[in-house]
Amino acid sequence: MSALLSAENIVKKYANHLALDNVSVSVEQGCIHGLLGPNGAGKTTLIRIINQITALDSGQVWFDGRPIQPKDVQKIGYLPEERGLYKKMQVGEQAVYLARLKGLSHHDAVAQLKIWFDKFGIGSWWNRKVEELSKGMAQKVQFIVTILHRPKLLIFDEPFSGFDPVNANLLKQEILALKDQGSTIIFSTHNMASVEELCDYITLINKSKNILSGATDEVRRKHGSNVVEIGYTNKSIELQPLLPEGYTFVSEEQKGGIRLAKVACSSSSDCNVLLQKIMSQVEVKSYNEIIPSMNDIFIKMVS
Numbered sequence: 001m002s003a004l005l006s007a008e009n010i011v012k013k014y015a016n017h018l019a020l021d022n023v024s025v026s027v028e029q030g031c032i033h034g035l036l037g038p039n040g041a042g043k044t045t046l047i048r049i050i051n052q053i054t055a056l057d058s059g060q061v062w063f064d065g066r067p068i069q070p071k072d073v074q075k076i077g078y079l080p081e082e083r084g085l086y087k088k089m090q091v092g093e094q095a096v097y098l099a100r101l102k103g104l105s106h107h108d109a110v111a112q113l114k115i116w117f118d119k120f121g122i123g124s125w126w127n128r129k130v131e132e133l134s135k136g137m138a139q140k141v142q143f144i145v146t147i148l149h150r151p152k153l154l155i156f157d158e159p160f161s162g163f164d165p166v167n168a169n170l171l172k173q174e175i176l177a178l179k180d181q182g183s184t185i186i187f188s189t190h191n192m193a194s195v196e197e198l199c200d201y202i203t204l205i206n207k208s209k210n211i212l213s214g215a216t217d218e219v220r221r222k223h224g225s226n227v228v229e230i231g232y233t234n235k236s237i238e239l240q241p242l243l244p245e246g247y248t249f250v251s252e253e254q255k256g257g258i259r260l261a262k263v264a265c266s267s268s269s270d271c272n273v274l275l276q277k278i279m280s281q282v283e284v285k286s287y288n289e290i291i292p293s294m295n296d297i298f299i300k301m302v303s
Contacts, residue, residue, distance in 0.1 A: 009058070051073065052072075076152070088131065125137065200215065
């Protein structure tokens, strides 16, 4: 798999503030890449550099195998965190105008927008004014316009802001469908549950530096503490004395007749040895590796 976009050693300063300090990010083709970090970390500055809204001080951005060029903006769809529609325009008129800026003809823009408006349940709002839209409905319009011209790269900055759970789920399904259709997506958010659901790779920026990058599953496993949870049934036998060498009892609780014991393992421990040892004494119902959530990792890394 090759990178569609690479930002190499990006530096950006604003007066006395260093917004990006030698930051590098590689976004693989056909994947969803989470861009994470606390407020003020530098994420939006990096996104604006990729979109050529802001000039970098040093470094290089590569797009599709070559240095990025002004014309490449037409191949990028950008949904910024700051929402911006002209309040006095009609919704359909506004959407057509934005679609035409991305190169669609008037006929194609209207035809495709009508399909998407109906799909998102806002077809009846075509001739209403933008100022009459709720925050979530306005967000739907901007999402549609962002993806309508089928850009190679999509950048979503907090795309679920303003959505109730039903519409947030609708948007998640559309983002996954875009990935399945070959789109490459940069997804910036503070919602770590969405990162686990959607992102193949992540980059975590903190205090203007890239402090963590990698495949989401690998990052989670790497930050694990080698703890497993064993669910078993046997009221008369304690699990702790049964543990072989290399395993340490951590804690235990009971849920619905199942005893759930947490056991810490050394890095060289073999789960098969553990299971063979205890299965002759208790009935094992479940065995799960305790893997930290992205939320846990985020807090740990930026604290």
